[in-house]
Structures are given as C-alpha cells and as structure tokens.
Amino acid sequence: MSNAKFVIPPFDQQAAEAARARQAQLTKPAGSLGRLEELAVQLAGITGKVTPEILHKSIIIMAADHGVTAEGVSAYPSEVTAQMVLNFLRGGAAISVLARFTGSRLTVVDVGVASDLPDANGLLKRKIAAGTRNMVQEPAMTREQAWQALEVGVEVVEEEVEQGLDILVLGEMGIGNTTAAAAVACALGGFRAEEIVGRGTGVDEAGWQRKVQAVKRALARANPDPEDPIGVLAEVGGFEIGGLAGAMLAAASHRVPVLVDGFIATSAAMLAAALAPEVRHYFIAAHRSEEQGHGQMLAFLGLRPLLDLGLRLGEGSGAALALPLVEAAAQLHAHMATFAEAGVAERED
Amino acid sequence: MSNAKFVIPPFDQQAAEAARARQAQLTKPAGSLGRLEELAVQLAGITGKVTPEILHKSIIIMAADHGVTAEGVSAYPSEVTAQMVLNFLRGGAAISVLARFTGSRLTVVDVGVASDLPDANGLLKRKIAAGTRNMVQEPAMTREQAWQALEVGVEVVEEEVEQGLDILVLGEMGIGNTTAAAAVACALGGFRAEEIVGRGTGVDEAGWQRKVQAVKRALARANPDPEDPIGVLAEVGGFEIGGLAGAMLAAASHRVPVLVDGFIATSAAMLAAALAPEVRHYFIAAHRSEEQGHGQMLAFLGLRPLLDLGLRLGEGSGAALALPLVEAAAQLHAHMATFAEAGVAERED
Numbered sequence: 286m287s288n289a290k291f292v293i294p295p296f297d298q299q300a301a302e303a304a305r306a307r308q309a310q311l312t313k314p315a316g317s318l319g320r321l322e323e324l325a326v327q328l329a330g331i332t333g334k335v336t337p338e339i340l341h342k343s344i345i346i347m348a349a350d351h352g353v354t355a356e357g358v359s360a361y362p363s364e365v366t367a368q369m370v371l372n373f374l375r376g377g378a379a380i381s382v383l384a385r386f387t388g389s390r391l392t393v394v395d396v397g398v399a400s401d402l403p404d405a406n407g408l409l410k411r412k413i414a415a416g417t418r419n420m421v422q423e424p425a426m427t428r429e430q431a432w433q434a435l436e437v438g439v440e441v442v443e444e445e446v447e448q449g450l451d452i453l454v455l456g457e458m459g460i461g462n463t464t465a466a467a468a469v470a471c472a473l474g475g476f477r478a479e480e481i482v483g484r485g486t487g488v489d490e491a492g493w494q495r496k497v498q499a500v501k502r503a504l505a506r507a508n509p510d511p512e513d514p515i516g517v518l519a520e521v522g523g524f525e526i527g528g529l530a531g532a533m534l535a536a537a538s539h540r541v542p543v544l545v546d547g548f549i550a551t552s553a554a555m556l557a558a559a560l561a562p563e564v565r566h567y568f569i570a571a572h573r574s575e576e577q578g579h580g581q582m583l584a585f586l587g588l589r590p591l592l593d594l595g596l597r598l599g600e601g602s603g604a605a606l607a608l609p610l611v612e613a614a615a616q617l618h619a620h621m622a623t624f625a626e627a628g629v630a631e632r633e634d
Numbered sequence: 635m636s637n638a639k640f641v642i643p644p645f646d647q648q649a650a651e652a653a654r655a656r657q658a659q660l661t662k663p664a665g666s667l668g669r670l671e672e673l674a675v676q677l678a679g680i681t682g683k684v685t686p687e688i689l690h691k692s693i694i695i696m697a698a699d700h701g702v703t704a705e706g707v708s709a710y711p712s713e714v715t716a717q718m719v720l721n722f723l724r725g726g727a728a729i730s731v732l733a734r735f736t737g738s739r740l741t742v743v744d745v746g747v748a749s750d751l752p753d754a755n756g757l758l759k760r761k762i763a764a765g766t767r768n769m770v771q772e773p774a775m776t777r778e779q780a781w782q783a784l785e786v787g788v789e790v791v792e793e794e795v796e797q798g799l800d801i802l803v804l805g806e807m808g809i810g811n812t813t814a815a816a817a818v819a820c821a822l823g824g825f826r827a828e829e830i831v832g833r834g835t836g837v838d839e840a841g842w843q844r845k846v847q848a849v850k851r852a853l854a855r856a857n858p859d860p861e862d863p864i865g866v867l868a869e870v871g872g873f874e875i876g877g878l879a880g881a882m883l884a885a886a887s888h889r890v891p892v893l894v895d896g897f898i899a900t901s902a903a904m905l906a907a908a909l910a911p912e913v914r915h916y917f918i919a920a921h922r923s924e925e926q927g928h929g930q931m932l933a934f935l936g937l938r939p940l941l942d943l944g945l946r947l948g949e950g951s952g953a954a955l956a957l958p959l960v961e962a963a964a965q966l967h968a969h970m971a972t973f974a975e976a977g978v979a980e981r982e983d
Contacts, residue, residue, distance in 0.1 A: 312728075313728055314946070316944075317835070317924075317945065317946045318728065318945060319924060320943040321943060321955075361979065368976070368977060369661065372661050372976040375976070376969075377970060377975060378662075378970065378971070378976075379661075379966055382962075382965050382966050385965075385969075386958075386961065486666070486981070487664065487666075591943070592941070593942065594670060594940070594959075596667060596669075609962075610955060612735065613735055613958075616731050616734075617728055617732070620731045620734075621727065626726060627717070627724070627726045627727075628717060628720075629717040629721055630713055632709040632710050632835070
C-alpha cells in the first residue's frame, strides 16, 4: 500500500455550478438558506450529481487503546475503551441512540483495543495490536502498523460502499486519544502543545499539565516530519486515528461525503489531508468541539463547523447530530419548488 | 379575553433537577453533550416529566399582509404572501419539505392575507382583515383586532393539543413583516431602529433606509407604551405576529415547548413575554438569524440560539431545522444507558 492508492477524484465544479443555479430558482429569497445552500452545492460537487440523495447512512466507530495513558493523561482508566465498545454494541451509548435516531447503520471496529472483545453483531475485529506503545518513550507503532491502520479504514469503507453509502459519519473511542490527537495535530499543523491540548474527558489542571508534557516529550523524542504523515502517525498517533484517516480517503475516492466529528476525528482529517490534499473537498465539519484547539485545527483545514453546542464526547456524536442538517440541505435542494413551478413572483428589482 | 387568560404553569424545578441527576449517570463524561444536556433538563422542567418524549410535532405558519409595504420596504410584492401560502400547502416551500423531513404536521393559518385563498387541506381560514393598515400613517389594527389575533393563535394551538402535541414549531409568512417585527422589537425592547432593522428578503441600501424610516415614523406617530403590549401590537404589529404570540402563550399554558424561529417569531416571543413573562421558560431559540438585530432580541429574552447558519428565510424553517437537535436531546436523555446499567467504570477522581 502506498500513497498512490489514494486517488481522490476532483470536486465536480460542473455539478456544483448546476446546483448553485438550481438554488437561485427555488422559492426563497436568494441566499436565505445560508449554510444549507452551500452544503447542497458541496454535496453536488462531491457526488457529481446536481440533486444528490442521502439514503444510505453509515456510522463507523474506530476503537483503540493508547500506551500514553501510563502518563496519567486521562480521567478514565483504559478499561473504559472496551466497556464503551460493548455499550455501543448493546445500544446504550450516545452514538447508539443517535444511530437509531438518524436511521444510520452502526459499525464498531476494534483496530487496537487492549483487551479481547467478544464476538458481537456490528463489531469488526481488525485489531493491529493491543493498544499503542507509550509515545513518550518510543514510537506509538511501527510504520508498517501505521499503514495497516489506514488499510483497515479503507477496507471497512469499501465494505460499506458495497452496501450502498451516501454519507459517512466517523467517530472513535479510545481512552487517551485526545493526547495522541493533539500530538498529531501539533506535528502536522505546527501548533504548540499548549494551544491544542484540552481537558479531554475532563482532567483537572494537573492532568492537563501532564497531557501537555506528554505531547511535548513525545514530539521532542520523535521530532516527526510533517511531510511524512505516516511517520507522524507511527510516532505519536493511534490505531483509530489511522483507521479514520484511511476511511476518509476511501470515502472520498468513492465520492462519498464525510462528516468530520470533533477533536480526534479532525486530527485524522489532518492526516488524511496530508496524504492527499484533495480529500478536504469531501469533508463536512460537523461541529466545533469544546475541546481546546479544535477550532484551530478546523481552520488549518479550511473547514467551518455546522454546529457549536459545547460538545466534547467523541464517538462520532457531533457528526451524527449534524447529519439531519446535511440531509435537510439535500432534501430542500431536491424537493423545493422553483418560482416557475410554484407560480410565485420573483423579486421586483 | 384578558391577560388573566394567560396562566402559564411554573417551570417544574423538581423534574428539571431529576433530569440533571439522570444526565450525570449516563455513560458519557459529565457535561460532554453540552447544550443537549441543558435542553434535556429544560424539556423536563417544561413538561414536568423526567424523560419527556417528543412524538407529536406540529408546525404552524401564521400568514398575513402588511399595509406598510406601501412604503417600499420589501423586495417582493405583497401578492407573494398568498402565492407562498399556496406553495406551503402544495408541498413546494422550504417549510413543506422540512415538515415532511421531520415528520411534523403542517398547518397554515390565514390570519390576515390580503387576497382570498381557496379552500385547501392544511389551511385554516381565520382572516381578521385583508392585511394591516400602513403603520406609518395610522394604527396597523384596532386593539380589538390585536386581541383577535392572539385569540386565533390560542385557538389553533388548542386544536393541536387535542390531537397530541409535544413540541410546537412556529413560523410566519407575510411580505413586509420584518418591518413590523422590527417596530414591535423596538417598541418593546427599547432598541433603536438602526440596530434592529435588517435587509429582510434582501432589500438594497435604499430599501433598508426606507425600512428604517418607516419604523421610525411609525414609532414616532404611535409612541407605543412598552407596558401595553396589546397597544404595541395594534399600533405597529401584524396579524401573524399576534397569532404567533397567542400560540406561544397557549403552548406554554399546556406545558408544550415552543421552538422560536427567527426575526419575526422572536418579535412575537417578545410580545408574548411582555404579556406573561413566565412564557420564556417554554422557549427554545432555534437559531440566530442573519437578519440584523435578531441577536439582540434573543439576548433581550435571555435566549441562546442552537444554530447559527446564516438563515433568513422565515416560514419556521430555522425552527424546523433545529427540531432534530431537540428530539436528539430528548432521545439521548431517555435512552442512553447509565454507568451502572452498562457496567462502565466511572472517572477515577
């Protein structure tokens, strides 16, 4: 597997222009649907269809553990990763509720959970290792494992595409992964740890200091090259971050829009964009997370979030919450009447 | 009909507290669902139920015309009000699409459209007059008509409550009504016309100046007393604004939450709150409109909008777009597992 695999089709400017022209004919003052008009145009450019439909919706959660938890960076023990995976599958987690609410398929991928998980419907076992190593002390994974993580994401999305896929909602679970995501963002975006590291699931001031120090020490040890995204992933990343990046690239290669969730998913989006910059046209930023630094990461990618609701849960929950807005944008675009169809007078100037 | 009719039950603090306690037990870091947690607590306080369900959803559009269009305040001719009502009923308008998308009942009320409308499914004919008079020259309506407008809103909601109603989405249609709404907001909130008047459906600079002048001249002529909300409605309001205010008060009297749409609906919310201040607990602000001044009106009411998407369409479209967020908040609150139920470890501190 090499970079050559990530062939992203260009954004379809012709479909986008036709969608923009259609928007101007719908029975509303021009521009009055704001961001929803932009979304409709983006969906057209992504899919190459002037009035794309969103019928098949899939939520994929990548789960993995993190050796960096040895540095005391999380308010929760690592066991919670596996416990929450079971909670996702049994229907009790936020993303489980939102999958039902939005009528989306839900798949959880064990790409590197520390403990063994039982077989279960909706669980794909693609474990690369039982968690990463502690990035403060050594590379989180080998380069080969980094490629494997991307490959898992690609394969999972290929399976979804075969079932029909009009939009991809991506999320993650992994105690310690805001620390890895912050390190990835700093390595790729040139940010300082203090600007990016946040409170994650809710560490106190001392915990925040430990997170900042862990990120700084890992980056000082590895000195990763931002021009070598696989090296960044291997040195300071996580299996789920790699899996998400691979999933994003695979979705884009099939002209499927990707709803980017919060802090961790956005670090994966930075990784995917470092591997294939055109993937950014396929991103829809769901929300601005409460997690410090997320806004800067979105700005680095040129993304404007749809929601700003103080969310900081992960699991793809923010992306799932934004999904109805994207669906509404597509429905309005496809099903509103034009001025001519409705016999409504246009503006007088 | 008198103020005494608007008996709003108090916000149920006990149910709200129980909902807050439940939120702390759900399998997520405390507070990580941000505004959605606040929404769940508010819904509990409104309904008096710890885990309220949103099954019956209704969108009511109040439509009326405005004599102030004689001042050249709109980019569209008055005929568009009736044309758009027909578009709502035939399914081609934004709110028609959103009603289908959200599974909501849609009712359009002619509370003062200038022309006669044909009978149609989903249309309630409650015309008080064929549009208001020009508020720049004379009172927009009589005090009796102002009471009638409120009464229309009350009656329509009473009918909805009989069918089952868990949340009310309110919208409006009326060429010229951003001018009336701005005048109502200035009269009740003490704002200056220049801060509140916006571009509406898209007037140019000269049109904006005409709107500002129309609001100023109407307010100078009428000098309405903010302590007399019926007088404000009669002097510078609109039939749909009164109808919306009545609908809000009726919904609150039945412990039904109200999704407040944009600029015009928020002027009606100010009117309702002037009549019965406790109604504010029943409001959920859907979005911050692109229309200038809307943010100040929301702040005056102490409301924080859920969405900020550059919308300025009206029709209840922003409220309908926020509806899935409110539903998701209720679903998450009712259906997520607790830590104990899921066997997930709680935080370590």
